[in-house]
Amino acid sequence: MAPIAPQATLVDLVELYFELVYPIFPLFHGRSYTRRVSRGDHLTDRALFASTMAVCALASSCIRDGALVSPRWDRPSLRTIDRVAFVNEAKKQLMALHPTSDFEALRGHTVMVIMAIQNDNLDDIHGHLEFCYAIITRSALHEESSWPLNIGVIEKQERRRVLVKRAVYELGAVGYGFTVHRNERPITNGSGRLGPAEVFDAEASGALEGLQAAIASAVNTTTSIVVCIDNLSVATCLRGNPADSSQDAFTKFQDLAKAHGDVEVRWIPGHAGIPGNEEADGLAKAGCLLPEPTGAVPSRAHLRRLARQQPRDAFKAWWATETPEPYKPLHLEVTISCPPELMLPRATLHSVLAARSRHGDFADYHERFNHDDARLDCSCGRRKAPEHPFYCRKVPPRLRMRLAPSPAEAIHHAVGKGFKAFVEMTSESSFFQRICPRH
Numbered sequence: 001m002a003p004i005a006p007q008a009t010l011v012d013l014v015e016l017y018f019e020l021v022y023p024i025f026p027l028f029h030g031r032s033y034t035r036r037v038s039r040g041d042h043l044t045d046r047a048l049f050a051s052t053m054a055v056c057a058l059a060s061s062c063i064r065d066g067a068l069v070s071p072r073w074d075r076p077s078l079r080t081i082d083r084v085a086f087v088n089e090a091k092k093q094l095m096a097l098h099p100t101s102d103f104e105a106l107r108g109h110t111v112m113v114i115m116a117i118q119n120d121n122l123d124d125i126h127g128h129l130e131f132c133y134a135i136i137t138r139s140a141l142h143e144e145s146s147w148p149l150n151i152g153v154i155e156k157q158e159r160r161r162v163l164v165k166r167a168v169y170e171l172g173a174v175g176y177g178f179t180v181h182r183n184e185r186p187i188t189n190g191s192g193r194l195g196p197a198e199v200f201d202a203e204a205s206g207a208l209e210g211l212q213a214a215i216a217s218a219v220n221t222t223t224s225i226v227v228c229i230d231n232l233s234v235a236t237c238l239r240g241n242p243a244d245s246s247q248d249a250f251t252k253f254q255d256l257a258k259a260h261g262d263v264e265v266r267w268i269p270g271h272a273g274i275p276g277n278e279e280a281d282g283l284a285k286a287g288c289l290l291p292e293p294t295g296a297v298p299s300r301a302h303l304r305r306l307a308r309q310q311p312r313d314a315f316k317a318w319w320a321t322e323t324p325e326p327y328k329p330l331h332l333e334v335t336i337s338c339p340p341e342l343m344l345p346r347a348t349l350h351s352v353l354a355a356r357s358r359h360g361d362f363a364d365y366h367e368r369f370n371h372d373d374a375r376l377d378c379s380c381g382r383r384k385a386p387e388h389p390f391y392c393r394k395v396p397p398r399l400r401m402r403l404a405p406s407p408a409e410a411i412h413h414a415v416g417k418g419f420k421a422f423v424e425m426t427s428e429s430s431f432f433q434r435i436c437p438r439h
Helices: 007-020 030-039 046-064 083-097 103-118 122-139 153-169 199-216 232-239 247-260 275-288 300-322 325-330 346-357 363-368 407-415 419-428 431-435
Strands: 174-182 185-194 225-229 263-267
Touching (some): 174 199, 174 275, 199 225, 199 247, 199 300, 232 247
Antiparallel strands (some): 174 185
16 A cells, blocks of 8 residues: 555654544554554555554544644644545545455544544445444454454454444444353343433343343243342342333333242442453443334433433533634633632632633723723733733742743633633732732
């Protein structure tokens, strides 16, 4: 495969992926993947080349969107990278792999889905998801038992990570899984997907389906059955009063347990390496990839969550469109709860809000409203301005803030989310009382 950019650029973009994207989407093993790209393995492995092009496309998209803030990078140089070239090359190489696609191609399509979501490109989202479904179905990647026996621990972890993250793309998808063991040997298992529901509902449905399968495979009607579940709330409802959400599943479970006679429900810790539980978790993730049941009705738990979430989302959407111009560079998040700034003393809060809104004891503000008796200059001789405390020569050097990665970004952060540093600097220096008083 012919490289479309210098090797150094590829290595930089791969490093940026691990810095910007990996904390949310850990689809690769850092050291082994970086080493393979550094050695140039992607030039002889078409599948690795395709996924690497996808990684570079995603990293360059993050750069374009201003996600890069670390001062160790040469941002002007990185912004000149041809993002579209990486996108087109990734699509070209992934298409060339079809229909012999493998796990590496699945990972490449997964990265492209992330980028399509970032760019709000629905056609690309659906297109790459279709390839993902085809690869998973054809190779049965959602079943660990079908994986090659010779793959190592690292690739197993990578496969699990990709399949777990893939479930995220099915917005609202909830799956369940169960496995039945007898004498420490697996007998049967199953998985499925619910409609609009929550994990709580999936745990209840999985318990019911698992109990039905256990009864069907029991040696006789007196066989003792132990149902193990890692959700304490669900286990409590299975043993006692059914919850109002998925109540039908709880009551059916209790009726089956009563009819069989010897059924015990136990809570077990999750993610503790218990073989049957880990297998059930994997089956639940696979269930998320199945089509949504026809005519599925939202569960009560899901509706409750929507009732709480939608007003918050609507409020945030309103703020995104109605944010006052002076506030936009500050990247402040809107909240319906009490913001921490309101805990400040009244005079201190005034200085923070004045710096944010630019309405206060500033030269431009006084001139705009013809305040002829206002004092326009600081005692240092410079004009009063929201940014002046960060440059005033009378502020002791030990209290001055380091304006990095750039003065504008540092100041916006200091009067925005990082207001505590601004308050500390102005309070300890008595800036508004002694250095730059109002009168």
